[in-house]
Amino acid sequence: MIQRFIELGEGYGDSFELCELARVNKDRIYRAFIFTSPKNGKEVISIAIALKPVNDTNFFPIYICREGIPQTQPESKRLSTFTETLKELHVEPIRISIKHSSTFADNDLFYQYIIGILRLNHYIPPFH
Structure with a gap:
């Protein structure tokens, strides 16, 4: 299974796009x-949703701001909108503390690090 992060942006207007993506899917x-x-x-906070593969594909997307x-x-409007959207969809977000992306040489290594954490904790399916 190919598990890949798809970065929408850095959590400004794109956080509202992520909420709409969650509603549609x-x-x-x-x-989440x-x-x-x-x-x-x-x-600083990053928000993300992991979606099940479509039909029989092996692509497991994780959309992230x-x-x-x-x-x-109080909580920022962007974060509260995300949590309210998830509540509306009956999805409980998983909160995880991670290293900042600037710790890594590039974003690909950062995303590999997060995928490792998610797999280790059984939050996403194992690699096939």
Whole structure:
């Protein structure tokens, strides 16, 4: 199974696009994630949804808005919209603390790191 991150952006307007993608694909949602990462002494948030493959394909997409949402109190509008959308779809997001993408030489290594964490914790199917 090919598991690949598809980056929509950094969590600005694209976070609303991710919510719409979740609504349109509500029957395909496998899991939803809220990743937190430390950056310059503060936490930033990435939001993502993993979708089941279409028909008999081996493609398992994980759509993500990477590190563009600051951790704030009260919760930012972008994050609250994502959590409200998931609640409407009866999906409980999984919250995971991860390293910031700047820790890695490139984004491909960053995404391989996250896929490893998700597989290790059985949040996504094993690689076939």
